[in-house]
Amino acid sequence: MFYQFPEDFYWGGASSALQTEGSDSSRGKTIFDVFYNLAPNRFFDGVGPNKLADFYHRYKEDISLYKAVGHNSHRTSISWARLIPDGDGDVDQEAVVYYHEVIDEFKRQGVTLIMNLMHFDMPAALQAKGGFENREVVDAYVRYAKICFELFGDKVKLWATFNEPIVTPEGGYLYDFHYPNVVDFKRAVQVSYNMIIAHAAAVKVFHQVVDGGEICTILNITPIYPRSDNPKDVAAARIADLIFVRSFLDPVLLGQWNAELVEFLGEHDLLPVGLPEDKQLIAANRVDFIGLNYYQPRRVKAKEHVPHPESVLLPESFFDYYEMQGRRMNTSRGWEIYPKAIYDMLMTIKNEYGNVKCYIAENGMGIQQEDQFRGADGVIDDTYRIAFYKEHLRYVHQAISEGVNCFGYHIWTPIDNWSMINAYKNRYGVIEFNPQTGERKLKRSGSWFKELVDANGFDD
Numbered sequence: 513m514f515y516q517f518p519e520d521f522y523w524g525g526a527s528s529a530l531q532t533e534g535s536d537s538s539r540g541k542t543i544f545d546v547f548y549n550l551a552p553n554r555f556f557d558g559v560g561p562n563k564l565a566d567f568y569h570r571y572k573e574d575i576s577l578y579k580a581v582g583h584n585s586h587r588t589s590i591s592w593a594r595l596i597p598d599g600d601g602d603v604d605q606e607a608v609v610y611y612h613e614v615i616d617e618f619k620r621q622g623v624t625l626i627m628n629l630m631h632f633d634m635p636a637a638l639q640a641k642g643g644f645e646n647r648e649v650v651d652a653y654v655r656y657a658k659i660c661f662e663l664f665g666d667k668v669k670l671w672a673t674f675n676e677p678i679v680t681p682e683g684g685y686l687y688d689f690h691y692p693n694v695v696d697f698k699r700a701v702q703v704s705y706n707m708i709i710a711h712a713a714a715v716k717v718f719h720q721v722v723d724g725g726e727i728c729t730i731l732n733i734t735p736i737y738p739r740s741d742n743p744k745d746v747a748a749a750r751i752a753d754l755i756f757v758r759s760f761l762d763p764v765l766l767g768q769w770n771a772e773l774v775e776f777l778g779e780h781d782l783l784p785v786g787l788p789e790d791k792q793l794i795a796a797n798r799v800d801f802i803g804l805n806y807y808q809p810r811r812v813k814a815k816e817h818v819p820h821p822e823s824v825l826l827p828e829s830f831f832d833y834y835e836m837q838g839r840r841m842n843t844s845r846g847w848e849i850y851p852k853a854i855y856d857m858l859m860t861i862k863n864e865y866g867n868v869k870c871y872i873a874e875n876g877m878g879i880q881q882e883d884q885f886r887g888a889d890g891v892i893d894d895t896y897r898i899a900f901y902k903e904h905l906r907y908v909h910q911a912i913s914e915g916v917n918c919f920g921y922h923i924w925t926p927i928d929n930w931s932m933i934n935a936y937k938n939r940y941g942v943i944e945f946n947p948q949t950g951e952r953k954l955k956r957s958g959s960w961f962k963e964l965v966d967a968n969g970f971d972d
């Protein structure tokens with residue numbers, strides 16, 4: 513069967529400033545520079561945010577590579593700490609020139625840009641003032657957003673306020689995987705609340721400043737399933753769904769807090785502090801579209817890791833799955849691969865959130881020690897990644913055929929990149945990046961992706 517996608521479908525990939533540009537001297541410090549200085553051993557192989565692919569100098573070449581793998585669109589971010597080194601003061605003019613040049617280059621090469629404002633990379637100077645726990649930092653974010661819209665809004669028409677905003681409270685205030693490494697549920701709730709306010713205020717300013725533009729936020733609303741029919745698992749899954757999915761989804765799409773979540777937080781003395789006008793701000797500033805990142809489902813909650821019977825593969829069965837395809841693979845990101853969840857996620861948007869326009873903003877497969885799959889011709893033979901994309905795209909196709917208003921699919925990520933704490937451990941690219949030499953080289957999936965886009969679909 514041929515899986516045909518709609519005309520003008522957005523095929524592309526996502527990246528972020530912090531993970532690609534490089535920390536040349538003019539960029540202000542972010543929380544990841546601070547974290548790395550304090551605890552370099554928390555980063556895989558001790559590699560910090562100073563060893564990057566140097567998109568800052570090589571952006572022309574990299575955009576050409578996005579084109580070479582067929583991309584007609586791309587999402588990246590502006591580095592808040594590059595544009596405004598202390599987060600709330602002077603605008604760095606070199607950064608203004610740089611971002612204009614990058615935006616122009618995307619346009620020149622015919623790649624439509626979706627520009628994101630923040631991808632976890634809070635300026636260090638603002639984190640020192642309390643980060644998003646502090647309402648003044650919300651104002652600084654809105655000022656930053658306004659500056660970006662005024663500077664670049666005539667050239668870029670599609671914007672995002674945040675990538676995966678839940679990761680800031682989750683990583684920084686709940687689970688200790690990002691700076692400031694606080695573990696405090698109440699503070700995490702306050703950070704989430706203030707980020708929603710920041711988002712809504714930025715959406716408001718956007719519509720005042722940018723003519724004919726559209727703005728979204730990008731959420732990892734990972735579908736959540738109970739691990740069994742046991743009522744305790746079902747109840748736990750519902751709570752996880754409220755905290756990790758509905759917390760952002762409801763205010764940005766419905767313009768209101770989720771009532772069940774508010775009740776839950778109230779019962780546990782976790783309600784955040786806000787201002788009387790916040791409700792109105794949220795209600796009046798809903799997004800124009802939504803970006804959806806999907807990697808793996810959350811299965812709640814068993815003490816031991818019990819494989820779900822419908823799962824295509826789990827870390828334990830990863831080996832067997834690819835053995836079927838004549839390959840042996842025992843290294844993976846360790847994330848469950850469950851393609852149907854991408855369909856469930858899209859159907860949630862259609863059935864519960866008014867079928868707002870959406871796109872898959874990230875989907876990808878992280879592989880460790882990928883070098884072992886290099887073929888005799890020197891090319892990484894990542895047929896497993898092609899299989900992964902096809903499995904997910906079949907479900908995206910099904911959702912579209914059932915009426916979901918999905919206009920694009922972006923992979924994470926075109927070129928292997930550094931990631932916050934995992935550094936170069938998990939390789940996601942369809943283009944290989946060698947951190948030692950700086951060399952970029954298409955993987956087999958890169959050539960396949962180009963064929964996919966050229967045909968606007970795939971045969972299977």
Ligand code: BG6
Pocket residue numbers: 528675676732805845874878924930931932934935938
């Ligand atoms: C996504 C993030 O959720 O996961 C990216 O938006 C990140 O920034 C990606 O790089 C992969 O993460 P990791 O830790 O496997 O490299």
